[in-house]
Amino acid sequence: MLIRCNKELTKHTNVSFYQFKYSFRGSWLARFNNSLYFVVAAIFRIAKNKNSREKNMSKLKLSALHLAIGSSLLSGLAFNASAAEDASAEEVERIEVTGSRLKRTDLEGALPVTVISREDLVSSGDVSLGEVLRNFPGNSQGSFTPRSGSSAQSTADISLRGLGSNRTLVLVNGKRLPSDALGGGSGQNLSLVPMAMVEKVEILQDGASSIYGSEAIAGVVNIILRKDFEGLQVNAQMSSPSRDGGGDEKTFSLVGGVSNDKGNITFAIEHKEVTKLMANERADTSANVDGWVGYSTNSDPANWRVTDFFNDGTNVNGPWNPDSRCDSNLISETPRVRTHPVTGEVTNVTDRECRFAYADVASWLPATKTDSIFINSNYNITDEVSLFAQASVMKLQSKANYAAIPLVAGFGMTVAADNEYNPTFGTDNPQEVGVKWRPQALGTRDFIVDTLQLDFLTGFTWSSDFGTLDTYVQWNKQDSKDTSRNYVLTSAVFDLIDSGDINPFGPAEDVEAATAQIRADAFREARVDLFVAGATWAADLPIELPGGDMAYSVGWEFRSEDFAETYDALTTSGSIFGGTGGPSGGGRDARSAYFEVALPVLDELVITYAGRYDEFTLPKDASEYTQSLRARYQAADSVVLRASYSEGFRVPDIDTLLQTGGKSTDQAIDRQACNQVGDPSSPLCLAGEIEAERRPGAETQPERSKSYAMGVVWDATEELNMTFDYFDVEIIDQISFLSTQAVLDLEATGVDPKTFNVDVERDGQGEILKVVNGYANLPGFQTTGMDFNISHTLRTDDFGDFRTNLNGTYTMSFDSESAPGLGVFDNVGFVSTPDLRAALSFDWMLNDMNAHVGINYTAGYDARTPEDKYLNDVGSDVGTLPSFTTVDASIGYTLPTNTKLILGARNLTDEISEPNAFAFGNGVYDRGLGEILGRVVYLSVNQTF
Incomplete structure (x- = not known):
């Protein structure tokens, strides 16, 4: 049951949450203190009568350890199971895994978690997390990667299940990666995490809002940073496409650390450059x-x-x-x-x-340059109390250009x-x-985006026989500046045309003398300031069930986020032609209380229930209680069955709710005109530049979700492991940005766009004057499918170790209704929605040598949307996109001097995605799933001291 009001919540927690309605007047510190007072009281009541009066609590019984060595893997990369294999059963500690706050001893629980090791990241040959995760099969419809023509040109993200990047929550060491400033405080930018500092990535492909809160609908990506590192490591990598043009990569990193029984400190310095790729270079x-x-x-x-x-x-x-x-x-x-x-x-x-x-x-593709410094430290104050601190500074710059x-x-x-x-x-x-x-005399429009992020996180952990207390405080500041050069002053160009000083029909050189009077640069600055504090208590209960002692955790979190977006005076006043933007910004506080309890009802069966209450100041008085129920059943020594039900939610970001609107020039296809012509080859069916106006989204409401999953983990032999997981996710009251293209598509299906407070304005002859786009709550959508992984390891004395892995996601359905009354259509097999993404990998290791081959597969799909086919009657002659396969390969050798050399190639066979102007307009190919660089050869040198 989805509990929506405080009175209902008290039935489940025996705690009065009416105290959450306390006034938010005053500074963030006052709000924090008030929130701390009330929520700590709530947590105390939740835990009341559950803590033992005895000093020595019994620990959870250690179940038979059934590790699925073949956990889902990434893009054909082999799972590094050495850590699990080296640890004996007696030495296994209770740990917190992604998707749960309980301290547990059974690593293969009721959650489908993928682990990508440091070795996997190195084997990929990629220099950014965004590229690594873009190839993950669970990222079933691809994701945004750096590209020209957008203020988000340096952004990279991940979209599990194809549900959108703002429905996949990214964590760093279990804490939220701050929101992207240039994304309007929405989504998270993987480009702001340096690869050199990443130890592993854990991917939970299941809803987790009851654990982590808003956005964790499709799943969670938890980036674990390196620690316990001793020594000094220097790495340099050069990468270059074999085809002419840009896209060259240079990466340098320095990682160092010291570690002893009192603690550890690890630091990383990374510099990365990627050169610009021009459109005419492919x-x-x-x-x-x-x-x-x-x-x-x-x-x-x-x-x-x-x-x-x-x-x-x-x-x-x-x-x-x-x-x-x-x-x-x-x-x-x-x-x-x-x-x-x-x-x-x-x-x-x-x-x-x-x-x-x-x-x-x-x-x-834009030119990008990234510099980062990262420090991660832990210090054991006593045997029971440890202090941790994490600090980073990152600077990211991207440059791109577009036509005048x-x-x-x-x-x-x-x-x-x-x-x-x-x-x-x-x-x-x-x-x-x-x-x-x-006016070509002005030169190209140049876009320069500079982002500076400062982050500091600290806290302490108290571990005792009674349980474990984790506390943390985080400060984060992100400042992004977007400079757009060589725009035009509207009044100046109109005046000069009227006076005869500028002739739009004359040679470009005749305009050059007047360019100084009409040229203008536009500036935009976006800032996000974040403060987070929280605490979690995890312990056993002195209640023994047939399968062992119960375990529980309770926690609280306060989050204060301020977003501000400002433009220069000329842009704000509408004085710059074709682009306006008004200031936007505001603050939002969120207070959360959560709990989780594990019930080992049998030796073979553990049931886990989690609940979380979140309250927000924006949207006003928004609150949500989400819950999840999970079960893990040890059906046999080698077989684990698991099932889950979870609820999720997402609140609109601050910019969506408070933005004042603006104007832009967008690339889009006039579907209505194209359909009327009936000839997909007509120029009317190509994307053109269309004037657009953004409508404020103050009325946008939160969306909700329900997820079901069930799966099996089978260790067929010591060498062969398999996992199969079925999923079903439903989004309700979907928050959606109706882009210029989406508005035109909506109109083409016969629905009046005004139904969603957007519009297409045409002249009397049907030609577009402008499109009004904006945010809306749509009916929602539902997707089902299957994740699978098959992993085999062969160890030999003379020829080394061989590992083979097959990993994939098969999407059975992706049902959506673009507008009420149009009918629900299954998008699988249509544009950008392949039914299968899979990866097959082969890894070999022998002494100081290793080799890797990865094969990445994406199924083909129709260039049309289902609305094109069933409502707009667009014929099959617009084409299909064939299946797409790439092969990655590398070989590594470690010299006696502790120098490791890796020579490799991404996309070894030099494949380029097939273009389709109907499906992607002037974008030509699917940027989320496709490939434009071709073969990229790289050489990596790693020296360890």
């Missing part, structure tokens, strides 16, 4: 007149059309015309009709537009009838004309 992303890929109708010289086609005051726009200086090979033709709004007279016309090859001057800013009629770009540069001037019927013009 054939499929270069400008191509065949299909007009990489071309735009916002051209130089300008295209124009009269604003009163019938010349009778009805103000019907005429067809587009190219300037006489346009190369005839760059003119596209699109048949249209013009209908008189009074008489109904229909006239057949043809848009003839000059095309501009923007792909020839645009970057495809388009000046279009939709935002009022016109030339008066009496202007001498007007193409109709001097004719018998001079008229005002609308213009689409790209």
